[in-house]
Amino acid sequence: MNCKRIKKNLIFLAEKSLPENEEKLLLNHIKNCPACKEKYELLKTAENIISEERSAELNPYFYSTVTGKLGSAEVNHQTEYKPAWIRIANGSMLIAIIAAAVILGFSLGKNDSKYLSAKQSFNQSSNGFHTEYNVTDKKPTISIPLY
Amino acid sequence: MNDEAIIIGLADKDEKVFHELVKSFQKNIFHTCLGFVHNTEDAQDISQDVFIEIYRSVNKFRGDSKISTWVYRIAVNKSLNFLRKQKQIKNISSIEQLHSDAKIQGEQGIIKEPATDEHHFEKKELARILIKAIDSLPKNQRIAFTLSKYDDMQYAEVAVVMDMSIPAVESLIHRAKLNLQKKLFRYREGKY
Numbered sequence: 653m654n655c656k657r658i659k660k661n662l663i664f665l666a667e668k669s670l671p672e673n674e675e676k677l678l679l680n681h682i683k684n685c686p687a688c689k690e691k692y693e694l695l696k697t698a699e700n701i702i703s704e705e706r707s708a709e710l711n712p713y714f715y716s717t718v719t720g721k722l723g724s725a726e727v728n729h730q731t732e733y734k735p736a737w738i739r740i741a742n743g744s745m746l747i748a749i750i751a752a753a754v755i756l757g758f759s760l761g762k763n764d765s766k767y768l769s770a771k772q773s774f775n776q777s778s779n780g781f782h783t784e785y786n787v788t789d790k791k792p793t794i795s796i797p798l799y
Numbered sequence: 800m801n802d803e804a805i806i807i808g809l810a811d812k813d814e815k816v817f818h819e820l821v822k823s824f825q826k827n828i829f830h831t832c833l834g835f836v837h838n839t840e841d842a843q844d845i846s847q848d849v850f851i852e853i854y855r856s857v858n859k860f861r862g863d864s865k866i867s868t869w870v871y872r873i874a875v876n877k878s879l880n881f882l883r884k885q886k887q888i889k890n891i892s893s894i895e896q897l898h899s900d901a902k903i904q905g906e907q908g909i910i911k912e913p914a915t916d917e918h919h920f921e922k923k924e925l926a927r928i929l930i931k932a933i934d935s936l937p938k939n940q941r942i943a944f945t946l947s948k949y950d951d952m953q954y955a956e957v958a959v960v961m962d963m964s965i966p967a968v969e970s971l972i973h974r975a976k977l978n979l980q981k982k983l984f985r986y987r988e989g990k991y
Contacts, residue, residue, distance in 0.1 A: 663980040694925070694987055695980065701926045706949055708839045710829045710846075715821050718847045719814075722854055 655681075658688050666695035802866045809857040821850050824867070827950055828874045834949030835878035835941075836885075837930050845881055849874045864959070871950075871960045875942055882934075925986075932982035940975035947972050 658681050664670045665678045682689045711717065800808075800819060808816025828849050833842040852873050860869055936944065939961070946957045947968075958968045 659984075660977070663976050667976075691984060691987070694983055697922060697925055698929050698979075698983055701922070701929055702948060705833065705837065706830060708829075708833060708842075710826055711843055714825055714829075714843065714847070715818060717843075718821060718850050721847055722851050 655685060655688055658682075658685070659691060662688070662692050663695050666692060666699045802862075805866055806857060806860060806862070809854065812854075817850075817854060820853070820866075824870050825850075828870065830949045831871065831874045831946065832878045834945035835875075836881060837933075841881065845877050846874070849877055852877070868959050871946070875946075875960070879938075879942075925983075928983065928986045929979070932979050932986075935982070936975050936978055940971050940978065943968050943971040944975035944979075 658678055661670065661674070661678060665675060668675070670678065682692050800816070805816055805820060809820070825846065829842055829846045832845040832849075833839065836842050836845065849870065853870060860866075933941065933944070942961060943957055946952045946960060947954070952960075954965050954968050954972070957972075958965045961968065963971075
């Protein structure tokens with residue numbers, strides 16, 4: 653039996669899943685082949701590592717931890733759950749508020765644009781007061797002349 | 800207790816039934832999760848989440864499989880989801896770690912851990928390589944290998960959980976083992 657063929661089956665030898673006759677053949681070869689023996693030892697160690705990992709113990713309070721988590725999870729589930737129509741209504745209201753805010757924003761902006769298009773000034777004398785309309789300002793300013 | 804009685808009990812939120820279910824499956828589910836995440840604390844957390852999911856979603860169980868199949872499928876999915884999230888976090892933190900490590904190495908030189916017990920160190924290193932090799936298996940090979948190796952499941956049981964034929968499962972597990980062997984040999988040769 654050559655090493656190439658042996659190498660392919662070493663992992664099955666390490667986990668003892670080979671038929672008896674094939675196992676004997678491989679073990680015989682390994683006795684006399686240091687290279688294959690080294691590989692076999694490596695795989696046996698890997699097999700032991702998995703066995704050790706599997707032997708990890710479960711927390712003895714596992715069930716009480718589950719029920720403890722379940723208690724808070726159940727509460728959260730109950731408080732978070734809302735009927736579909738409420739969720740839809742909440743969503744629609746939010747959309748309506750946003751739309752109203754956008755429309756209001758546009759209309760305010762429209763009023764302001766009257767003052768932004770060109771610079772015009774009107775002097776009106778009325779009881780000695782000058783009233784200037786400065787198109788760059790948002791509000792009209794009243795200046796009181798000093799005599 | 801048969802499956803029907805368990806389903807009725809769970810639907811009625813019968814604590815005795817739920818307790819029996821947890822007692823029956825907790826060890827197996829823990830081993831399944833451990834086979835995926837290789838960390839006992841994480842495996843316990845995920846196992847707990849599995850039973851919480853069962854408790855809350857019993858009405859979603861269609862009854863087209865055994866309860867055990869359903870339980871294992873939830874465990875596999877939760878474990879894989881956990882790993883996916885871990886990978887995302889790891890990718891972010893590994894970039895941050897890279898920067899902080901580079902800074903430390905620049906200031907202090909590379910710090911080498913003294914190998915006090917060579918055999919122990921080698922075994923630890925092999926364990927790390929083994930976990931890395933299992934993690935790198937294609938998804939179905941990994942699931943089949945983990946269920947078979949960590950849960951001692953027969954091929955027929957694995958086939959039911961994975962919704963595959965028995966020959967397909969045999970092939971997956973066989974290929975998984977050969978892949979792992981190949982990776983471990985490459986490690987030994989210094990190429991992995």
